[in-house]
Amino acid sequence: MRIKRLMGTIWAAYDDEKGVIIDGGKKMDEKRLLRKVNKLGVKIEYILMTHTHYDHTGCVEALRKATGAKVVVGKGEAQYLREGHTPVPKGTNAFFRMIGNAGHNKMPKAVEFYSPVTQDIIEISEDTAIEIDGMDIKAVPLGAHSVGSVGYVIGDSLFAGDVVFGVMHLIYPWFADFTDDIEAAWEKILKSGAKFIYPGHGRRLDMEYFEKKYTERFGQ
Numbered sequence: 001m002r003i004k005r006l007m008g009t010i011w012a013a014y015d016d017e018k019g020v021i022i023d024g025g026k027k028m029d030e031k032r033l034l035r036k037v038n039k040l041g042v043k044i045e046y047i048l049m050t051h052t053h054y055d056h057t058g059c060v061e062a063l064r065k066a067t068g069a070k071v072v073v074g075k076g077e078a079q080y081l082r083e084g085h086t087p088v089p090k091g092t093n094a095f096f097r098m099i100g101n102a103g104h105n106k107m108p109k110a111v112e113f114y115s116p117v118t119q120d121i122i123e124i125s126e127d128t129a130i131e132i133d134g135m136d137i138k139a140v141p142l143g144a145h146s147v148g149s150v151g152y153v154i155g156d157s158l159f160a161g162d163v164v165f166g167v168m169h170l171i172y173p174w175f176a177d178f179t180d181d182i183e184a185a186w187e188k189i190l191k192s193g194a195k196f197i198y199p200g201h202g203r204r205l206d207m208e209y210f211e212k213k214y215t216e217r218f219g220q
Contacts, residue, residue: 001135001155006036009056009200013154018132020046021069022152022159023200027058027114034059034066045132046122048139049073050161050200051146052086054114061115071117074141074148075125084116089146089162089175096174124150140192144185145176151189158194164210166202171213183218190214 004012007029011022019042025033037044044067047060052073060081064071073081080086088104088111091097103111130137130152138153145162152159163185165171176182189197190211197205 003154003157003198004040006033010059011159011198012037012040013135013157013159014040014042015134016042018043018045018135020044020048020132020135020137020154021063022048022198023050023056023161024060024063025058026055030059030062034062037063037067043067044069046130046137047071048130048137048150048152048159049077049081050151050159050163051149052077052080053089053146053162054086054111056161056200057081057086057114057117061117064117064120068120070120070122072122072124072130072139072150074146074150075123076143077146077148078121078123080148081117081121085113086146088112089177090179092173092176092179100175140188142185142188144178144181145173147177149185151192153192153194156193156195157198158189158192158196159198160189161200164189164197164199164205166197166199166205168202169213171199171202171205171210172217186210186214186218 008025009023010025091100124139128139140151142149
């Protein structure tokens, strides 16, 4: 299995014949994303949504139409996806709370709305195996960042969306609606059996480094 960042928040996991796309970026990226997906030369079976904020969802409908893929999303955000509107998340410190409030109050059309997805949706509410021949995929609800945040374990890799960041040494999420749940979400990641974490933003992390950061923050 190969893993490739297509652009921004969008990852692909694939072999020579089939694959999945994780998240859907911003709407402005539609044409470029479709070109990159076509270059992969594989059948896209699923679009796996870690959550539905605008910078992860903007191209999903265009990608679904182009590939015929099913869209997997956390049950708590399925209605957001159908409506094409997910509220801006809360910041986890004063600076990011200011950024989030500004986005919600000053420019909601730009940072809360995207093209609705109303067909081919699979809702995830518990740990769920996703069937693709030769590809071991498990969806793991994480919450914390948003009500329907989901991680996806594919082989030895876990795609965490924005429950984890990979920007320099700053892996604690900058935005989260449920900060009290971050510790539990990180514990799920630690117990997932994965060796590597692919955040929506930033670089890949190995589990040993992630465990060190978990211990530094939560003292366990």
